[in-house]
Amino acid sequence: MKLETAATQLEALGNPTRLRIYRALVRAGEQGLAVGHLQERIGIAASTLSHHLHRLIATGLVGQERQATTLICRANYAAMNGLLGFLSDECCADVRSPQTKDNAA
């Protein structure tokens, strides 16, 4: 994973409102959660929620699927695992042997 991709995903999760949204979606599991239900749960304006959802979707952390008039949102677990992998590989895994890694910034 490119550093810029990881940064974009981290930034997406780095807003309290979006982190709440994402957490709610993860807790909803495979079943997902409709935008309207998300709105009730988080308690923000629909337009604000739409804005934040777009950012999460743009990073690949969240997916959407239409079911009739409602849009079901789901957390993309693979994306989160990729991000955690990046953090582990690039930023955490070599605490005890930093010299084994390319030291370029």
Add this chain to the structure above:
Amino acid sequence: MKLETAATQLEALGNPTRLRIYRALVRAGEQGLAVGHLQERIGIAASTLSHHLHRLIATGLVGQERQATTLICRANYAAMNGLLGFLSDECCADVRSPQTKDNAA
């Protein structure tokens, strides 16, 4: 860990420049890295680097220690582990059993 704390740390890592800084510090290991060396490595203005370092330090992800005229920066591995723990516990761990968690957003 509070959600707001996690969001602040994620936001701190969610900027490409800061993620580079953080990665360089992690790779430097326990020895740490002087601000000046960081600047050479990342290639940004000293004032910009200082600004970003402050944000990383404010979140607890990075620590600083004075050695004469130079300031040594170090990654705070405990903080990163706490953040990864939050993501696992709150956002990832219960993929297979979402109903066992408090569902409030």
Add this chain to the structure above:
DNA sequence: GGCATATTTCTATCATTCTCGAAATACCCA
């Protein structure tokens, strides 16, 4: 087609962030 519900897009405002150069400060050494 017409209505109802769900969601987005548009528009606007306010706040924050990123970046850098210049000036100021901190620390050490002679």
Add this chain to the structure above:
DNA sequence: TGGGTATTTCGAGAATGATAGAAATATGCC
């Protein structure tokens, strides 16, 4: 104390982000 290096603070400009109300669009149902 004077000078030199390291780093921060100040000031400013351009860009981006968060928020929400109003209007527009999408979909299904009758």
